Amino acid sequence: MTDQAATNGYKSGSNLEKVLRAGHFAVTGELGPPQNADGDHIREKAGLLRGFVDAVNITDNQTAVVRMSSIGAAIIAIQEGLEPVMQMTCRDRNRLAMQADFLSAYALGIKNMLALTGDHQSFGNHPTAKNVHDVDSLQLLGMLRDLRDEKKFDCGDPIKECEPRFFVGAAAAPEAGPTEWRPYRLAKKVSAGADFIQTQLVYNVDAFKKYMEEVRKLGLHEKVFILVGVGPLKGPGMARYMRDFVPGISMPDHIIDRMTKAATGIPKEEKQARRDAWRAEGIQVCIELMQEVREIKGVAGVHVMAIEWEEAVESIVEGAGMLPRPVVE
Amino acid sequence: MITGEQKPLEEIKGFLTNGRKVLVVGCGTCVTVCFAGGEKEAQILAASLRMSTKLGGDPKEVSDVTVQRQCEWEYLDVIEKEVQEADIIVSLACGIGVQAMAKHFPEKWVVPGLNTNFLGLPEEQGIWTEQCQACGDCILALTGGICPIARCAKQLLNGPCGGSENGLCEVKRVKKDGGIPVMETDARGRQRPVMEDVECAWHLIHERLSSLGKLDLLMEVQPPKDWSSSRDGGPRRIVREDLLLLDEG
Ligand code: SF4
Ligand code: SF4
Numbered sequence: 001m002t003d004q005a006a007t008n009g010y011k012s013g014s015n016l017e018k019v020l021r022a023g024h025f026a027v028t029g030e031l032g033p034p035q036n037a038d039g040d041h042i043r044e045k046a047g048l049l050r051g052f053v054d055a056v057n058i059t060d061n062q063t064a065v066v067r068m069s070s071i072g073a074a075i076i077a078i079q080e081g082l083e084p085v086m087q088m089t090c091r092d093r094n095r096l097a098m099q100a101d102f103l104s105a106y107a108l109g110i111k112n113m114l115a116l117t118g119d120h121q122s123f124g125n126h127p128t129a130k131n132v133h134d135v136d137s138l139q140l141l142g143m144l145r146d147l148r149d150e151k152k153f154d155c156g157d158p159i160k161e162c163e164p165r166f167f168v169g170a171a172a173a174p175e176a177g178p179t180e181w182r183p184y185r186l187a188k189k190v191s192a193g194a195d196f197i198q199t200q201l202v203y204n205v206d207a208f209k210k211y212m213e214e215v216r217k218l219g220l221h222e223k224v225f226i227l228v229g230v231g232p233l234k235g236p237g238m239a240r241y242m243r244d245f246v247p248g249i250s251m252p253d254h255i256i257d258r259m260t261k262a263a264t265g266i267p268k269e270e271k272q273a274r275r276d277a278w279r280a281e282g283i284q285v286c287i288e289l290m291q292e293v294r295e296i297k298g299v300a301g302v303h304v305m306a307i308e309w310e311e312a313v314e315s316i317v318e319g320a321g322m323l324p325r326p327v328v329e
Numbered sequence: 330m331i332t333g334e335q336k337p338l339e340e341i342k343g344f345l346t347n348g349r350k351v352l353v354v355g356c357g358t359c360v361t362v363c364f365a366g367g368e369k370e371a372q373i374l375a376a377s378l379r380m381s382t383k384l385g386g387d388p389k390e391v392s393d394v395t396v397q398r399q400c401e402w403e404y405l406d407v408i409e410k411e412v413q414e415a416d417i418i419v420s421l422a423c424g425i426g427v428q429a430m431a432k433h434f435p436e437k438w439v440v441p442g443l444n445t446n447f448l449g450l451p452e453e454q455g456i457w458t459e460q461c462q463a464c465g466d467c468i469l470a471l472t473g474g475i476c477p478i479a480r481c482a483k484q485l486l487n488g489p490c491g492g493s494e495n496g497l498c499e500v501k502r503v504k505k506d507g508g509i510p511v512m513e514t515d516a517r518g519r520q521r522p523v524m525e526d527v528e529c530a531w532h533l534i535h536e537r538l539s540s541l542g543k544l545d546l547l548m549e550v551q552p553p554k555d556w557s558s559s560r561d562g563g564p565r566r567i568v569r570e571d572l573l574l575l576d577e578g
Contacts, residue, residue: 095553117483119499120482123499131483133483136486139487139553142550177532178489184548187548188548191550248494
């Protein structure tokens with residue numbers, strides 16, 4: 001039996017797919033699994049996100065640090081009533097391991113899969129590890145599409161019954177170099193099989209608008225759902241760090257200024273008050289970014305990355321006027 | 330060419346505990362050109378080992394000899410006598426030469442004096458860079474003569490990844506001088522290795538194809554690579570029937 005009938009013409013029938021296809025402005029979140037075997041950690045974070053996002057990305061050994069696997073954490077998320085977007089990087093698995101995990105993930109109820117290259121192991125806690133990169137993220141997209149639409153494995157062997165049917169996502173880094181190539185790279189991801197895109201954190205809306213102009217010229221906004229990455233800043237230090245050290249993020253001065261000024265007038269000793277002021281401003285900046293990108297033609301949603309700050313998600317989504325989340329039958 | 334760097338003297342000395350007579354064997358080809366294991370380096374290493382083992386109270390008799398190529402049997406025959414007289418052979422050739430020595434002199438204990446690094450290019454005086462990983466299925470025609478297998482940290486066939494910025498790769502490299510990491514003291518007074526920038530191979534590929542008007546080559550999604558022609562298929566072998574010496578019986 002295939003599940004195609006059960007998905008009613010949807011590719012996967014995931015909530016995220018339904019929300020997007022119904023024309024709603026989607027909101028996804030992010031949940032980083034813990035560096036231990038504590039399932040309650042996921043349950044607590046899930047409680048902070050449930051009802052405020054349409055689906056939540058479960059990261060895969062993010063920043064190349066060993067954590068609970070994305071497949072395991074995604075299953076706990078499902079048990080908690082949260083729809084996962086399972087992430088898979090090309091760093092840790094070859095094509096055999098990837099496809100085996102796709103079969104397991106689908107059997108366990110996971111319906112969205114995000115194909116990523118993966119951070120290099122030198123950034124993580126096992127810098128002496130060997131990396132895999134048997135396939136790259138575009139080839140991984142093609143693999144996911146063919147498993148679903150062609151019902152065949154990467155080697156060409158047919159899947160006799162019950163093919164894994166994922167709503168397939170990819171990442172995009174509009175501000176990474178060479179910037180003139182980035183819209184074309186998106187085009188390649190679409191032709192490789194991406195159904196939706198989540199971008200790297202966007203703070204420079206002007207630059208992002210230029211990117212979207214090119215994306216529209218290529219007609220890509222009509223072929224793929226584009227969710228813009230946004231995230232609340234915790235303070236001016238974080239903003240400067242992103243500007244200076246995170247490749248692919250363009251951080252405009254006016255945001256750094258805003259974050260700095262947020263605590264003006266609060267004495268240095270009052271650490272908690274300064275921290276609160278910064279965080280409130282960070283949430284406000286994030287809300288405004290969401291409202292701005294929503295107006296850009298071809299943007300289908302936002303991907304809220306509140307890294308280790310899941311508590312902020314409710315106020316952000318609410319502040320942006322994006323609650324309650326739609327229910328699509 | 331094959332590039333290498335000499336191992337630290339202490340490490341080489343550690344290989345010599347079970348013998349008295351040591352023969353250092355240099356190689357006159359690649360490792361001579363990269364100043365790691367030629368005649369001069371063999372002589373210097375032999376002298377250093379003599380001096381250092383003497384000072385350490387366990388003096389070794391160290392001599393040296395250099396052949397034109399350690400990876401060809403005929404050149405190894407020439408040093409049969411020197412090899413037979415030694416207890417331990419320190420080969421200053423690349424890993425191929427070390428293995429050729431071990432195979433040619435099965436009763437001898439052969440140890441490496443070099444770390445064989447990569448297939449590289451002498452970029453400028455004193456600098457060598459990796460260019461090829463001998464993947465067995467060359468794709469340089471697709472990438473404008475720049476190899477992402479050897480030069481992209483993630484071996485992407487459809488790059489660049491999101492870590493490329495200003496022409497540089499997100500992955501930095503530990504700066505080394507003569508194989509030894511260069512250290513610096515950070516703001517908190519801790520020692521840490523100095524990192525240096527690495528060019529993003531896919532940025533270079535994009536630039537080159539763009540300047541040659543061949544960006545359309547990049548629009549195609551490259552399928553997963555057949556790695557069976559690379560080392561993943563097991564040790565490789567080339568057989569040329571036309572060159573085999575036929576038995577004239
Ligand atoms: S594609 Fe393969 S054979 Fe060609 S340069 Fe790169 S590693 Fe060497
Ligand atoms: S930044 Fe460039 S060289 Fe580095 S991993 Fe990404 S594509 Fe490869």
